[in-house]
Amino acid sequence: MTDPRLQRLAAALPGLRLLTDANDLEHYGRDWTRHWTPAPLAIALPGSVEEVQAIVRWANDEGVAIVPSGGRTGLSGGAVAANGELVLSLQRMNRELAFDATDRTLTVQAGMPLQALHEAAKAHGLVYPVDFASRGSCSIGGNVATNAGGIRVIRYGNTREWIAGLKVVAGNGELMELNRALVKNSSGYDLRHLMVASEGTLGVVVEVTVRLTSPPPPTRTMLLGLPTFDALMQVFAELRSRLRLEAFEFFTDRALHHVVAHGASQPLDGRHPYYVVAEFADQGEADEVAVLSAFEHCVGQGWVDDGVIAQSEAQAAQIWWLREGITESMAHLASYKNDVSVxxxxxxxxxxxxxxxxxxxxxxxxxxxxxxxxxxxLHITIVKPEAMAKDAFMTECARVTELLAATLQRHGGSISAEHGIGLVKKPYLSSTRNVAEIAAMRGIKQALDPKGILNPGKVFDA
Amino acid sequence: MTDPRLQRLAAALPGLRLLTDANDLEHYGRDWTRHWTPAPLAIALPGSVEEVQAIVRWANDEGVAIVPSGGRTGLSGGAVAANGELVLSLQRMNRELAFDATDRTLTVQAGMPLQALHEAAKAHGLVYPVDFASRGSCSIGGNVATNAGGIRVIRYGNTREWIAGLKVVAGNGELMELNRALVKNSSGYDLRHLMVASEGTLGVVVEVTVRLTSPPPPTRTMLLGLPTFDALMQVFAELRSRLRLEAFEFFTDRALHHVVAHGASQPLDGRHPYYVVAEFADQGEADEVAVLSAFEHCVGQGWVDDGVIAQSEAQAAQIWWLREGITESMAHLASYKNDVSVxxxxxxxxxxxxxxxxxxxxxxxxxxxxxxxxxxxLHITIVKPEAMAKDAFMTECARVTELLAATLQRHGGSISAEHGIGLVKKPYLSSTRNVAEIAAMRGIKQALDPKGILNPGKVFDA
Structure with missing residues (x-):
């Protein structure tokens, strides 16, 4: 630890855990993207809100940039530290702080992994319904930073909808207690919602109060094979109107190919251009009749070629893995990921x-x-051909993403549905946000982080 | 129209409707508060987004303040123009623009009254579920400006939860198209949520896209008389756990006194310290059994002294009027209104x-x-004693609101639940928002409205 700035940090906070080993710098300096070479100054692992505040004050004094860091499962480079930043990892701040049965709220430190939050809610007889495949590694603070969505948005909405309160260390080190779990609060600008999806550029989220809900009814899981995307849209409309859908996910035959190559078993006879995993409430005979009738209607219309309804939890898990395992089954391949919405x-x-x-x-x-x-x-993952050099591939992806962004803009869509802008999508932000909006975002960034120490270079160039 | 600034506005926008009659200045210069003397420069009634943009550009050039104006049913002075401002009324921009059955969204101009929005949704077989007593006069743009809540928040949330997209004219006259009805959109700061509850200080909302939902199940309405507030909390917990509650409202005997004095008939035998109006789903025999059983349990516990379940829509409307008529029944009395939450x-x-x-x-x-x-x-309305002078009464109210704000602060509450801060609650903002938060709000205001022309002096002093 020869850097005089780090020495001053260590002197100011003698108890602070600081890492500077090469392995640690590499481990904490990147997220699930692999394009940038990690090069942080050091890794700080504070254990308290006060330590986070002191780090932010130090960063202001020294002019050191901070990269707030959760589980680093991001796919847009939002948690990458490639320019001598201090990585501020919330990893050690992962405890449950408070539960209130009347308010149905749970307050946790921002570093708690999503899966641990699920388990904590369950221990209180309730449910935190936002869920996705990286649940074991990602943190609730990171979920807030990108407004993470996942597989049950159709029923429960995104992370944003479940955030009752946030404690945030502002750009100057002051602590903000945003909304404090109030149901109704019309007392000026809702900075809580401004922090959600701000990707660590406006403050460091240190505590999160989420709303919980009652456990959902028992569900059943269904896998369908379909001939066309038009049929898929018809099936969606039909199932949405007839059943209480908890999830409705799709993938193509190419996606299935990767999951099966990674060890999953071929689920249906034959192959189909499109597959759907649907989950729906099943509270007894009436629901089962409705499901069979909806299924038969879809088959009769020629929208569905084949299908199976899980008869056990194990079978439901197998079906879900066909969808949730896609990203993991392709993790060993160099690829470029699009995450768009309309x-x-x-x-x-x-x-x-x-x-x-x-x-x-x-x-x-x-x-x-x-x-x-x-x-x-829609998620669109492009696999790098083995014979192609990495740089040539990235150039090619950038060229086509430009075209995709133009298509999105024509359809009023977004270049990032749930992964965030980070570094990967920064060149395409203007396809989704107009000049006035980006100017407003820059102005807000400047107002809340005048020294530009919070995750600089992410989302947009200040 | 002798003011040269107005002459320049009229010259720049020959088709713009401008009012300067004394009656119009008074009518459009105030909201449902009566403390300030209206003194606007003029009233502009634009008919298009382009006219709103031109007015905002003119205001920047001339240094004239603008008060965006909806139905002016506000209770915090947010729409008061008492300092030579131009009132920018959205009244003429009240049309439906688009409906999408797949997205279940309805796009309307910001000046559409809430009740017209309800009717438009109904015409499409769907429901916009935010509702409150001023529905006939207030506008959806004003609802957005204060994040209006109302009587079905317990079931459906506040206005914020239903806003899929906003078109907003920014402080410099540029048009922002925020979120464009996307379900998932993690592309930088969510300026849509920043605009909600900003009380016209960050932009002029010109178009609103709301989400709609399926019509609720048939409901029944119940009126209960209760002995204590503790009993009321018990009844709330009991009914919430046993029934599907659509609303749970309370008032005291003093509130009932005013509504009855205003013409409503005494609903129960005898008088009770507290009353509850509850609305719950009633889809048939099972629900009715559940309701009776819950009611009997509450009576058996001594929590409920008397009660009635409406047997017709007319009777339900009579019961609702006991709650919804409170503000109207007291409108002729000079009073001071608190609207707090914990x-x-x-x-x-x-x-x-x-x-x-x-x-x-x-x-x-x-x-x-x-x-x-x-x-x-909680709403707390203090009636001015007839013998007391208005100024002495306001001084007295300010003194006690100071004490109430301190109590709220100790309990982590908000000085404004749903009415907004406006002018009335501005002195008490710091009971709810800390120094760092107010500083952030000032910075955002400065960034988005550098010339300070958008509803200056409301919420906080910039």
Whole structure:
């Protein structure tokens, strides 16, 4: 620890855990993107709000940039530290702080992993319903930073909808206690909502109070094989009107190929261009009759070629893994990820144009489509051909993302549905936000972080 | 129209409707508060987004302040123009613009009254579920400006939860299209949520896209008479756990006194310290059994002294009027209104302290309590004694509100649950928002409205 700035930090906070080993710098300096070479100054692992405040004050004094860091499962480079930043990891601040049965709220430190939050809610007989595949590694603070969505948005909404209060260390080290779990609070600007999805550029989230809800009814899981995307939209409309849908996810045959290659078993006879995993409430005979009748209707219309309803929890887990395992099954492959959204009503036209775009521009590439139809959210993962150099691949992806962004803009969509802008999508922000909005965002950043020490260079250049 | 600034405005926008008659200045210069003397420069009634943009640009050039104006039903002075401002009324911009059945969204101009929005939703077979007594006069743009709550928050949340997109004219006249009805959109700061509850100080909302939902199940309405507030909290917990509550409102005997004096008929035999209006789903025999069983349990516990379940829509409307008519029945009286909230769990302790405070400080005053228990929201209206001069009364109210704000602060509450801060609650903002938060709010205001032309002096002094 020869850097005089770090020495002054250590002197000011003798109890602070600071890491500077090369392995630690690499481990904490990057997220699930692999494009940037980690190069942080050091890693700080504070144990208290006061330590976080002191670190932020130090960063202001020294002019050192801070990268707030949760589980670093992000896919947009929002938690990458490649420019001598101090990584401020909330990893040690992972405890439950308070539960209130009347308010149905749970307050935890921001570093608590999502799965631990699920378990804590369950221990109180309730549910925190936001969920997605990286639950074991991601943290609730990181979920707040990107307004994480996931597989049950169709039923429960995004992270934002469940945030009753946030404690945030502001850019000057002051502590803000935003909304304090009030149901109704019209007392000036809602800075809580401003912090959600701000990707660590406006403050460091240190405590999160989430609302909980009653456990959902028993559910059943269904896998369907479909011939076309139009059929898929029809099935979505039909199931949404007939059943209480808890999830409605889709993927293509190419996505299935990767999960099966990674060890999953082929779920249906034959192969189908599109697959759907649907989860619906099943509270007894009436629901089961409704499900069978909806299924038969969809088959009769030619929208569904084959399907299976899970008969056990194990089978439901197998079906879910076909969808949730996609990203993990492709983790060993170099790839470029798009995470876009349009209004649900714009989905068919947007998808048709996008498929045509990718077929024209990437005829030889492996392009994997999956996502959340009910939310208008598509994930598009492009696999780097083995023979192609990494830089050439990235150049190629940038070129096509430009075209995709233009398509999105025509359809009123967003270049980031749930992964955030970070570094990866920064060049395309203007496809989604107009000049006036980006100017307003810059002004807000300048007002709340005048020295530009909070995750600089992410989302936009200040 | 001798003011040269107005002459330049009229010259720049020959089609703009401008009013300068004394009656119009008075009518459009105030809201439902009566403390300030209206003194606007003029009233502009634009008919298009382009006219609103031109007015904002003119205001920047001339250094004229603008007061965005909806139905002016506000109770905090947020729409008062008492300092030579131009009132920018959205009254003529009140049309439906678009409906999408797949997205279940309805886009309207900001000046559409809430009741017209309800009717438009109904015409599409759906429901916009935010509702309150001023529905006939207030506008959806004004609802957005204060994040209006109302009588169904317990079931459906506040206005904020239903806003899928906003078109906003920024402080420099540029148009921002915020969120554009996307379900998932993590592309930088959510300026839509920043605009909600900003009371016209950050932009002029010109178009609103709301989400709609399915019509609720048939409901029944119940009126209960209760002996104590503790009993009321018990009844709330019991009914919430046993029934699907759509509303749970309370008022005191003093509130009932005013509504009955205004023409409503005495609803129950005898008088009771507290009354509850509850609305719950009633889809048939099982629900009715559950209701009767819950009611009998509450009576058996001594929590409920008397009650009635409406047997017709007319009777339900009569019961609702006992609650919704309170503000109207007191409109002819000079009064001071508090609209405070705490977490629901903090309600009993806060209420006990507040009642003690008012009994100590206002032993001779008529203090009327009512509100939304399930949201932690209390309305406290203090009637001016006839013999007291208006200024002395306001001084007295300010003194006691100071004490109430201190009580709220101890309980982590808010000085404004749903009415907004405006002018009336501005002196007490620091009871709810700390120094760092108010500084952040000032910085945001400065960034988005550098010339300070948007509703200056409201919420805080910039």
């Amino acid at each position: 209004r649900v009503s714009a989905m068919p036209a947007f998808l048709a144009e996008s498929i045509a775009l990718f077929e024209r521009e990437y005829p030889e590439f492996d392009v994997v489509w999956f996502g959340h139809i009910g939310d208008g959210n | 977490r629901v769990s903090a309600m009993p302790a806060f209420l006990a302290e507040s009642i003690a405070l008012f009994e100590r400080e206002y032993p001779e005053f008529d203090v009327v309590w009512f509100g939304h228990i399930g949201d932690g929201n």
